[in-house]
Amino acid sequence: MADEIEQRLVTAALGGDKAAFGELVDRLKRPVFGVCMAHLRDEAEAMDLVQDTFLKAYTRLELFRPDSNFRAWIFRIAANGAIDRIRRRKVRRAGEIDETVSADSLDEGPLPAVSTFGRASPFQAHHDAQLGARIEAALATLPEAMRQCVLLCDVHGYSYQEISDELGIPKGTVMSRLFYARKKLQQELQDYREEATRG
Amino acid sequence: MAEPHLIETLSEAQFELMLLWVDGELAADPVRLAEAEALARTSEAARAIADDWRAAKGALREAVVNAETNADFSMLRGRILTALPVEARLDGAARPVVAAEPAQGLWAWLAQFGFGKVSLAVGAATALAAWLLLVPGGGLREPEAPALTQEGIAEMAAPPHSGAQAEPAVILEEMELESGSITVHPGEHSGDATVIWHFQSAGEGEG
Numbered sequence: 203m204a205d206e207i208e209q210r211l212v213t214a215a216l217g218g219d220k221a222a223f224g225e226l227v228d229r230l231k232r233p234v235f236g237v238c239m240a241h242l243r244d245e246a247e248a249m250d251l252v253q254d255t256f257l258k259a260y261t262r263l264e265l266f267r268p269d270s271n272f273r274a275w276i277f278r279i280a281a282n283g284a285i286d287r288i289r290r291r292k293v294r295r296a297g298e299i300d301e302t303v304s305a306d307s308l309d310e311g312p313l314p315a316v317s318t319f320g321r322a323s324p325f326q327a328h329h330d331a332q333l334g335a336r337i338e339a340a341l342a343t344l345p346e347a348m349r350q351c352v353l354l355c356d357v358h359g360y361s362y363q364e365i366s367d368e369l370g371i372p373k374g375t376v377m378s379r380l381f382y383a384r385k386k387l388q389q390e391l392q393d394y395r396e397e398a399t400r401g
Numbered sequence: 402m403a404e405p406h407l408i409e410t411l412s413e414a415q416f417e418l419m420l421l422w423v424d425g426e427l428a429a430d431p432v433r434l435a436e437a438e439a440l441a442r443t444s445e446a447a448r449a450i451a452d453d454w455r456a457a458k459g460a461l462r463e464a465v466v467n468a469e470t471n472a473d474f475s476m477l478r479g480r481i482l483t484a485l486p487v488e489a490r491l492d493g494a495a496r497p498v499v500a501a502e503p504a505q506g507l508w509a510w511l512a513q514f515g516f517g518k519v520s521l522a523v524g525a526a527t528a529l530a531a532w533l534l535l536v537p538g539g540g541l542r543e544p545e546a547p548a549l550t551q552e553g554i555a556e557m558a559a560p561p562h563s564g565a566q567a568e569p570a571v572i573l574e575e576m577e578l579e580s581g582s583i584t585v586h587p588g589e590h591s592g593d594a595t596v597i598w599h600f601q602s603a604g605e606g607e608g
Contacts, residue, residue, distance in 0.1 A: 220482055227478045233466035235474075240465045245472055256481045277466075330456065334464025337457055355424060356458040357465050362426055380424075381417055384454070391453050 208272050216263055227256055230276060237277050240353055241284030243342065251287060255280040274359070281358050285368055288346065333394055340390040341383075348383040351376055411446050419450045423458070 208229060214222035234255055238248035259266075259276050266275055341349055354360040354368065362380075366373040411419070421427050422437035440447045 220485060223485070224478050224482050227481050231474050231477055232470070235470060235472060236466045236468040239468060239470070245470075249472060249477075253477065253481055253484070257484055260481075260485055273466075330460040330463060331467075333457065334460035334462075337461045338464040338468070341461070352461075353465070357462045362424070377417075381420065384420060385416075387457070388453075391457060395453075 205271065205273075209268065212263070212266065212272055213268070215260070223256075223260055226272075230273065231256075233273065234276060234280050237280045237357065238284060240338065240341075240357065241281065241350065242287060247287065251280065251283050254283055258283070278358055281354060281360075282368065285350065288350065333391075336390055336394055337387060340387055344383055344386060348379045348386075351379040352383045352387075355380060411444070411450060415440060415444070415447060416450060419447050420454060423451050423454045 208226065211222045211226045211229075215226065231252060235248055235252050238251040238255070239245065242248045242251060255276060258279050262279075266272065341352060344352070350369065351365055354365045355362070360368065362373050362376045365376045369376070418433065418437050418440060421433070422441070427434040427437055441451055
């Protein structure tokens with residue numbers, strides 16, 4: 203239903219209806235802000251990027267394929283904008299891993315055990331919000347380079363090759379960063395499972 | 402709630418294989434894809450990893466786009482709409498077609514007869530110029546002051562002409578004219594104000 207409304211607004215905006223584009227801004231400003239915040243971790247910069255994202259979307263509207271998802275499309279514009287901004291940042295965050303990290307350095311022994319409830323997954327729909335919040339909080343503690351890879355892969359659905367192209371790093375590095383980040387996040391998942399089991 | 406099963410510990414290689422499978426990165430590698438599918442079939446832990454990460458991806462996506470915030474969005478729409486480009490981009494790329502707004506009201510009606518805004522403005526300016534030329538003084542000259550005669554004074558005292566016949570503001574019953582002073586006596590209307598005009602010629606002091 204929301205997709206149909208947004209599709210109608212996009213069609214109107216393509217016809218020059220700026221009010222329709224304004225409606226799209228109102229509908230999507232919070233999700234786009236969420237994406238920008240997840241990448242940039244700075245509210246002022248994220249708000250600035252939100253504005254840039256919508257302006258870019260407007261100027262590239264004719265490139266949007268009507269049969270695709272507008273939200274996913276504009277989220278990608280936001281992600282690309284975030285990547286550009288992060289590149290331009292002059293101050294490296296503490297703890298950011300070197301781009302030349304090798305797989306050997308990630309060999310830290312056996313993975314933590316993962317519990318399960320037989321065939322039924324404990325991650326019911328009504329737990330998703332809690333799970334998502336915990337993962338997002340854990341994600342915020344990761345080095346920026348790893349966090350970017352996880353966001354691009356898991357939130358935006360980029361392939362490893364697309365992440366490699368976008369970030370300008372080898373595909374192997376993308377895989378290493380994702381692997382390392384998910385090992386860290388796996389602990390969060392395990393803790394969540396155990397808490398859910400205890401009830 | 403069901404009792405948790407005993408858990409197998411996956412190797413790093415198996416963990417990575419499951420993540421590649423969940424990320425859709427094995428579509429171009431049928432050998433590894435089959436390996437992952439077989440592992441998911443045979444290993445409960447591998448299946449759990451895959452299920453966990455599929456759920457985690459979705460949950461993370463939802464958490465990011467639905468994150469609560471106190472950010473102020475009140476000015477955002479206005480700023481964006483104000484900043485929207487109105488001209489074609491310099492790179493010549495196609496721009497969204499801006500449909501002309503349908504004409505409304507008087508201008509639309511006049512436009513039917515070929516009267517655009519420019520032509521109407523020219524016509525109005527021409528008419529004004531003609532009026533200024535043809536009408537003596539262009540209607541802008543001050544009316545001549547009525548002669549300082551009894552009739553002229555009466556005219557000055559009379560209220561402006563209006564469509565309806567107005568009652569005179571004063572009834573001149575008697576008037577004296579001497580030495581540059583005109584005194585108007587209201588006559589029987591003793592309660593009314595008496596108006597006295599003094600006319601001073603150049604060089605005389607005020608009297």
